[in-house]
Amino acid sequence: MTSEDIPGAPPQERRLVTEIPGPRSRELQRRRIGAVPPGVGSVLPVYVTEAGGGVVVDVDGNSLIDFGSGIAVTNVGNANPRVVERVRAQAGRFTHTCFMVTPYESYVAVCEALNRITPGDHEKRSFLVNSGAEAVENAVKIARHATGRPAVVVFDHGYHGRTLLTMTLTAKNMPYKHRFGPFAPEVYRMPLAYPYRWPTGPDDAGPEAAAQAVDQITKQIGAENVAAVVVEPIAGEGGFIEPAPGFLPRIAEFCRENGILFIADEVQTGFARTGDLFACEHEGVVPDLVATAKGIAGGLPLAGVTGRADVMDRIHPGGLGGTYGGNPLACEAALAVLEEIEDGGLVERARRIGDVMLPRLRALAERHPAIGDVRGRGAMIAVELVRPGTKDPDPGLTSDVARRCHEAGLLVLTAGTYGNVLRFLPPLVIPEHLLAEGLDVLEAAFRDATA
Numbered sequence: 001m002t003s004e005d006i007p008g009a010p011p012q013e014r015r016l017v018t019e020i021p022g023p024r025s026r027e028l029q030r031r032r033i034g035a036v037p038p039g040v041g042s043v044l045p046v047y048v049t050e051a052g053g054g055v056v057v058d059v060d061g062n063s064l065i066d067f068g069s070g071i072a073v074t075n076v077g078n079a080n081p082r083v084v085e086r087v088r089a090q091a092g093r094f095t096h097t098c099f100m101v102t103p104y105e106s107y108v109a110v111c112e113a114l115n116r117i118t119p120g121d122h123e124k125r126s127f128l129v130n131s132g133a134e135a136v137e138n139a140v141k142i143a144r145h146a147t148g149r150p151a152v153v154v155f156d157h158g159y160h161g162r163t164l165l166t167m168t169l170t171a172k173n174m175p176y177k178h179r180f181g182p183f184a185p186e187v188y189r190m191p192l193a194y195p196y197r198w199p200t201g202p203d204d205a206g207p208e209a210a211a212q213a214v215d216q217i218t219k220q221i222g223a224e225n226v227a228a229v230v231v232e233p234i235a236g237e238g239g240f241i242e243p244a245p246g247f248l249p250r251i252a253e254f255c256r257e258n259g260i261l262f263i264a265d266e267v268q269t270g271f272a273r274t275g276d277l278f279a280c281e282h283e284g285v286v287p288d289l290v291a292t293a294k295g296i297a298g299g300l301p302l303a304g305v306t307g308r309a310d311v312m313d314r315i316h317p318g319g320l321g322g323t324y325g326g327n328p329l330a331c332e333a334a335l336a337v338l339e340e341i342e343d344g345g346l347v348e349r350a351r352r353i354g355d356v357m358l359p360r361l362r363a364l365a366e367r368h369p370a371i372g373d374v375r376g377r378g379a380m381i382a383v384e385l386v387r388p389g390t391k392d393p394d395p396g397l398t399s400d401v402a403r404r405c406h407e408a409g410l411l412v413l414t415a416g417t418y419g420n421v422l423r424f425l426p427p428l429v430i431p432e433h434l435l436a437e438g439l440d441v442l443e444a445a446f447r448d449a450t451a
């Protein structure tokens with residue numbers, strides 16, 4: 001064990017003992033093809049036996065550097081000891097009663113914590129569900145009920161889930177919507193202030209995109225028909241697009257002026273990921289409702305809806321809930337995550353990760369004109385790849401670089417409406433030597449892919 005190793009986690013090293021995927025993973029992949037439909041994909045079909053700190057270990061004994069965190073879920077590290085301990089103890093007491101049948105304290109404690117840590121110091125209420133999509137869908141249900149209005153406004157490049165309503169809210173056809181229609185009614189899409197691709201440049205993107213959205217909402221829908229605006233404070237699957245400054249505050253202000261509820265989808269951005277507890281804090285935006293999931297419980301399935309008490313308290317008893325929502329194992333895990341974020345200084349760790357990654361990626365972009373944009377905050381960082389000298393997306397190079405990273409033992413994810421974004425979501429507890437080594441691997445992958 002080196003000084004950088006983490007108690008309870010596998011050795012914090014990149015170690016390749018077979019090709020990637022190795023023979024045992026390939027054997028399991030053959031079994032899977034006979035059992036699981038291809039509609040459920042996997043970024044990298046190495047079959048995992050163990051993970052923790054900054055690594056994922058596979059059945060062939062390879063140890064990969066983790067720049068994915070299971071899509072921004074294991075912010076506190078996989079199998080985080082505090083999470084494991086609390087879940088283990090809870091599993092020995094009881095595993096389920098259904099909060100709607102006989103409640104338990106940990107559910108209430110998680111809701112109290114969400115009410116305390118989400119943006120804004122107004123009175124709030126929270127309840128718990130199982131997935132990000134379920135949280136977003138419930139937030140919309142509540143907004144429609146509370147306002148008595150039908151319309152929901154979303155944005156270009158948005159991703160909100162795979163259920164009927166949330167895939168309707170989602171912008172991208174392939175793979176999320178293709179041939180899955182007809183879609184839910186009363187969903188309207190507005191432009192997003194995408195700094196890199198805004199026609200008049202990044203400086204004007206915020207005010208111009210907000211003005212266009214306000215104009216379209218007013219003219220095409222009528223503000224008085226809109227229940228809610230649903231927006232990711234940083235678009236995740238859409239390519240880690242940080243809306244240009246001023247965009248979110250202006251949209252939030254327009255909502256306030258018109259009795260429209262502002263729903264922040266913080267499913268991917270929440271729980272210290274961006275160097276703030278929630279990404280809305282960056283511009284001081286206080287949402288009426290917040291959907292949370294991914295990072296909330298260290299990998300156990302849990303999601304939350306938090307909102308203004310006066311809005312949430314309008315829903316009649318029985319109007320909200322679900323059999324598994326706020327499962328006691330998941331609630332214990334969430335309480336451990338919240339302790340870990342505070343005690344482990346994970347907000348600061350996320351900022352540090354950004355401070356290490358961004359300068360190295362900017363230097364890489366100097367050498368590789370295919371890197372059109374480097375962006376992100378905290379430990380939610382991306383590069384957008386284009387054909388040199390243009391802004392034409394280059395999804396082919398993107399998947400080539402990702403494949404080379406995977407083969408060299410670095411787990412990276414892609415994203416983006418045009419499939420041309422490499423995104424980096426390391427666990428916030430990743431040791432610095434692995435962060436640096438992961439960036440070395442990425443640099444080599446760029447060098448080889450563009451040679």
Ligand SMILES: *Cc1c(COP(=O)(O)O)cnc(C)c1O
Pocket residue numbers: 130131132133134136159160161162232236237265266267268269293294
């Ligand atoms: C992942 C994600 C969702 C959907 O969450 P699931 O748990 O997969 O249903 C919704 N919104 C955003 C922003 C996400 O990143």
